[in-house]
Amino acid sequence: xxxxxxxxxxxxxxxxxxxxxxxxxxxxxxxxxxxxxxxxxxxxxxxxxxxxxxxxxxxxxxxxxxxxxxxxxxxxxxxxxxxxxxxxxxxxxxxxxxxxxxxxxxxxxxxxxxxxxxxxxxxxx
Numbered sequence: 001x002x003x004x005x006x007x008x009x010x011x012x013x014x015x016x017x018x019x020x021x022x023x024x025x026x027x028x029x030x031x032x033x034x035x036x037x038x039x040x041x042x043x044x045x046x047x048x049x050x051x052x053x054x055x056x057x058x059x060x061x062x063x064x065x066x067x068x069x070x071x072x073x074x075x076x077x078x079x080x081x082x083x084x085x086x087x088x089x090x091x092x093x094x095x096x097x098x099x100x101x102x103x104x105x106x107x108x109x110x111x112x113x114x115x116x117x118x119x120x121x122x123x124x125x
Contacts, residue, residue: 009058010037012044015123017116019079020108023058032065038075045078051124053117055085062094071104076122081107081124 009027013020019041023029033113069075082104086095095110107124 003005012037012040014044014050017050018121019045020053020055022055025058026060027058029059029062029066031063031069034062034066034069034075038070038077042078047078049078049080051080051102051121052082053085053114053121054082055114056094057085057087057091058093059094067098067101070098076104076106079106081121082106082109082111083113083121085112085117086110087112 009024009029011020011022011024021037021041075112082096084095086092092110098104099108101112109117109120
């Protein structure tokens with residue numbers, strides 16, 4: 001199954017049983033934007049559980065309300081686990097903040113290498 005969708009500051013697609021989200025440079029992840037992305041992910045996944053690969057290197061900022069939503073039952077619906085790709089000090093900070101403060105209820109791990117992230121997330125497929 002290969003489906004591509006471009007929603008403003010992110011590209012989302014399903015490839016080899018993994019749901020991919022890649023944020024474009026300087027994306028501000030607002031609450032409303034996060035809700036639209038989750039809605040689109042649920043629509044594309046057709047109520048099937050997928051492991052997630054999320055490249056947050058392009059995210060400029062995200063607030064607490066949005067992080068709380070993303071770890072909520074609605075935000076994690078149909079997600080088996082999440083491999084989060086980070087690189088910059090900002091994305092590392094955001095990823096660590098999400099994992100340590102918001103404590104997502106799905107397996108979540110940070111990576112600085114896409115291949116390692118994909119290898120880890122495949123365990124959940």
